[in-house]
Amino acid sequence: MDLTVYGPLRSATGTKRVGVDPDEPTVRGVLDALVTAYPRAESHLVDEDGALRPSVRVTVDGERAALDDDCPADAEVAVFPAMRGG
Template identity: 90%
Template sequence: MDLTVYGPLRSATGEKRVSVDPAEETVAGVIDAFVDAYPRAESHLVDDDGALRPSVRVTVDGERAALDDDCPADAEVALFPAMRGGNGA
């Protein structure tokens, strides 16, 4: 399955588009496979307790997706990491 990654995830992958092989066809399965393939990306996606950071967004075929949503192998998946910084303005 191909993923498009944004922001600091690119420093972990070295590329904008990467491939993963999830064990299950859900968004959670895709994220697990991505973290397994690119461990440096984990801190951008999950909190210390292992939960997905609230500001992480995943889209499947252009629509925002929840962890338990289906994610077929031919889906267009994009992963937007937690963003930090800014001045609140």
């Protein structure tokens, strides 16, 4: 599955488009696969307790998606990491 990553996630992945192979067809599965493939992405996505940062956004086929939403293999997925600063 191909993902588009934005912002500081690109420094963790090295590119805007990445491929991952999730174990389960959900948004949570996709994010887990992203962190497995690119461990440096974890700090951009989850907090110290392992919970998804509140400002992280994931879209599936252009619609905002929750962690337990389905994510078909042919979906257009974009990940917007937590942004810092102000």
